[in-house]
Amino acid sequence: MLLNILGPKNFFTRFSSSTKLLSVSVQRCWNSTASSAETVDLAYASYESTSDSENSSQPPLVILHGLLGSKNNWNSMSKAIHRTTGRKVISVDARNHGDSRHSPQHTYVHMAHDVMRLLKKLELSKVSLLGHSMGGRTAMVLSLLCSDLVASLIVVDISPAKTSPQIFSMATLFDAMTAVSIRPGIAMSKARKLADDQLKSFTPDINLRNFLITNLVQTNAGSFTWRVNIPALKDNFQNHISSFPSNLKGLQYCGPTLFVGGSLSDYIGKNDLPEIQEYFPLADLIFIEGAGHWVHSQKPEKFLEIVSKFLTEK
Structure with missing residues (x-):
């Protein structure tokens, strides 16, 4: 293959x-x-x-x-x-x-x-x-x-x-992801753990949290960010995605x-x-x-x- x-x-x-x-x-x-x-x-x-x-x-x-x-x-x-x-x-x-x-x-x-x-x-x-x-x-x-x-x-x-009514909970997830704060320069494994700890207050579902954390990336400067465009998704969610x-x-x-x-x-x-x-x-x-x-x-x-x-x- x-x-x-x-x-x-x-x-x-x-x-x-x-x-x-x-x-x-x-x-x-x-x-x-x-x-x-x-x-x-x-x-x-x-x-x-x-x-x-x-x-x-x-x-x-x-x-x-x-x-x-x-x-x-x-x-x-x-x-x-x-x-x-x-x-x-x-x-x-x-x-x-x-x-x-x-x-x-x-x-x-x-x-x-x-x-x-x-x-x-x-x-x-x-x-x-x-x-x-x-x-x-x-x-x-x-x-x-x-x-x-x-x-x-x-x-x-x-x-x-x-x-599905469940889809409207996504708006909360956008806010939760935006609120995650991780100091730069640490190992990716530790950053994922910190992101998971912060997302726990928004969702107890570990599978969902793991899914969201697949979007966490580290920049060349060592800072952490989400690779998904959360502002665009949030702005378009109600009228165009849901x-x-x-x-x-x-x-x-x-x-x-x-x-x-x-x-x-x-x-x-x-x-x-x-x-x-x-x-x-x-x-x-x-x-x-x-x-x-x-x-x-x-x-x-x-x-x-x-x-x-x-x-x-x-």
Whole structure:
């Protein structure tokens, strides 16, 4: 397996000879939508094989993470999906996250256009999309705006039909992260411990705290900061992140679509399917027992089985 990790200034890497050139229809799609949102360069990691067993005839799978996540959260699962299906997997950092560019704008339309820009630069005419939470909504919006780009769609524990009440607690987390104060020049391990101690007063959930602390980074000067753009996320959260865009009603993506929810999560419900199918007529909805919102990390084996089966059959 070959893993390429690329920042926003270094998009081009080795691609197999089977990579399709940008089609006329995709170029037209880009031209017709690019002016509606200012895009930023995205960092990504590419998982691909040099062996003859690679399923190079199938479109790559592009993975889009959730709010306050990064491509690194999907490292193990990306490798597993590639190993199981043979598909190239491209895991992407959203704007204001990970190693991607920061921007004061953070809407699903902007994020969908960012991904379009990346696919255009990589000369990919068709991809499958997998998105979790915020990334799931980005994947949905991209599929609705530019269906010619999307061979199939997998949405993980998020819905266009409802918003979980839990999501509004994120505003508190933004404030908690902003309030963390760590003196410069100490070891990263100690800084993480200090950050965890300060976040305990805001959330007792150690798994959530560990997830947030993956965003803690040390600058060249030795100070500590968050790599996510908290001010932009906080400013855009209520109006642009917490709910699905209402102005996309009437649009449809009619390709193969799978929604995967956690049985313990309230981000998506069984009663959501009719409204989901208004946007995605071919959508199926599967729940993984015992999983909450982070389905892929809480039940990785079952998640891999379901996703790999869908990608193999569709």
